[in-house]
Amino acid sequence: MNSRQILIRDLLVLFGLTGWAVALPGFASEFVTSMALTCLMYVALSSSWALFCGTTRYLSLATSAFFGIGAYTSALSLEHMPWAQAVMLGALIAAAVAVIMGAAVLHLRGTYFAVLTFGMTELIRHAISYFEKSVTGTVGRVLMVVPEASTVYFTVLLLAVVSLALSIVIRRTRFGLAMLGIGADEQRAQTLGVNTRIIKIAGFALTAAVAGAVGAAMSVRWTYIDPHTVFNPFIGFQTVLIALIGGAMTLWGPLIAAIVFSVLAETLRLQVPQIYMMSLGLLLILSVLYLPGGLASVRADTFRGWGRDLRAWWTDLRDELSGEKRRREAREKQLRERRHGY
Numbered sequence: 001m002n003s004r005q006i007l008i009r010d011l012l013v014l015f016g017l018t019g020w021a022v023a024l025p026g027f028a029s030e031f032v033t034s035m036a037l038t039c040l041m042y043v044a045l046s047s048s049w050a051l052f053c054g055t056t057r058y059l060s061l062a063t064s065a066f067f068g069i070g071a072y073t074s075a076l077s078l079e080h081m082p083w084a085q086a087v088m089l090g091a092l093i094a095a096a097v098a099v100i101m102g103a104a105v106l107h108l109r110g111t112y113f114a115v116l117t118f119g120m121t122e123l124i125r126h127a128i129s130y131f132e133k134s135v136t137g138t139v140g141r142v143l144m145v146v147p148e149a150s151t152v153y154f155t156v157l158l159l160a161v162v163s164l165a166l167s168i169v170i171r172r173t174r175f176g177l178a179m180l181g182i183g184a185d186e187q188r189a190q191t192l193g194v195n196t197r198i199i200k201i202a203g204f205a206l207t208a209a210v211a212g213a214v215g216a217a218m219s220v221r222w223t224y225i226d227p228h229t230v231f232n233p234f235i236g237f238q239t240v241l242i243a244l245i246g247g248a249m250t251l252w253g254p255l256i257a258a259i260v261f262s263v264l265a266e267t268l269r270l271q272v273p274q275i276y277m278m279s280l281g282l283l284l285i286l287s288v289l290y291l292p293g294g295l296a297s298v299r300a301d302t303f304r305g306w307g308r309d310l311r312a313w314w315t316d317l318r319d320e321l322s323g324e325k326r327r328r329e330a331r332e333k334q335l336r337e338r339r340h341g342y
Helices: 003-027 030-056 063-077 083-105 110-136 149-170 174-191 196-221 233-246 253-269 273-290 300-322 324-341
Strands: none
Touching: 003 030, 003 149, 030 063, 030 149, 030 174, 030 196, 030 233, 030 253, 063 083, 063 110, 063 196, 063 233, 083 110, 083 149, 083 196, 110 233, 149 196, 174 196, 233 253, 233 273, 253 273, 300 324
C-alpha cells in the first residue's frame, strides 16, 4: 500500500476503535468501564511518549512529573474555571515546564538524559511536597468540585484519540521526519539543516502537554490527591514499559500493549501484586529478546520463525540426550585427523 492508503487505513481503524469506546459505557459494567478508563489513560500517555521518545530515541522518565503537574493544576483551578479550561491549563503548564526542562537536559542522550529526567521528576515532587507542608500546611488536596464519571471518561477518551491522531499526522510531516532523523543520526540531521534543538524541545513539550492534560482529567478520579499519588514514578515507568513492549516505533503498538497491561493490572495487581510485577518484567525480557519491534511487529512470519527455532532447539536437545551429538562430533574429529594424517 502507498502512503495515502496507509493513512486512510489508520484513520478508519481509529474511527472504528473510537466508536466502540464511545458505546462501551452504555452496555458495560462499572468495573469494565473503570478498566477501560485506565486503558485509555495509558493509551494517551504511551502513544504521546512513543511519538517523541520512540522516534528520537530519547528515553524520558519524566511522564509522572507532567502527569502530576496537570493533576495539581486541575485540583487548584476546578473551583474557579470550567472543566475543559482546567484540563487545557494543565496541559499548558506541563508543556511550559517541559520547555524549561528540555532546554536544560536535551543536549544529553542515553543514560544521562534518562537519569536527569527522573531526577527532575523527583525534584518537582519534593518541591510541591515542601510547598504543601510549609506554606499551605497540608499534605494533599481534597477536590470539592468533581464532574460526572461519564465526563471524565469521555475527556480521557478524547485525549487518547487526539494522541493517536497526532501520531498518525505528525509522523507524515516534516516535523515527524526531523524527529526520525534525530533518532537515526542527530549529527547528520544537523548537517542537513535540521534545527535539532528546537525540534527536540517542541516534541518534548508536545508529549508533556498530553501527559499534563491526562493528569488533569484523571485527578478527579481520586477526589483526594497528594504528591505521592500523582507524582508516582510507577505511572512513568509503566508508560515506558507499555511503549517499549508494544513497539515504540509503531503507531498501534502502545495501544495493543495498553490493553494487555490494563487487563493484567486489574486481574493480578490487586490480588497478587508480586506476580503482576513479575509479569511486567517477563514481558519486557521476552520483548527485548524475541520481539525487538514490540507486539505490533508480530506477523505470521514471526510465528513461523519461532516454530523453526523451536524445532531446531528440540532436535539439538534430542541429539544431546541420545548421545548422537557426541557421536557426530567424534566422527568429525576422526575425519579431521585423517585429513591431517595424509
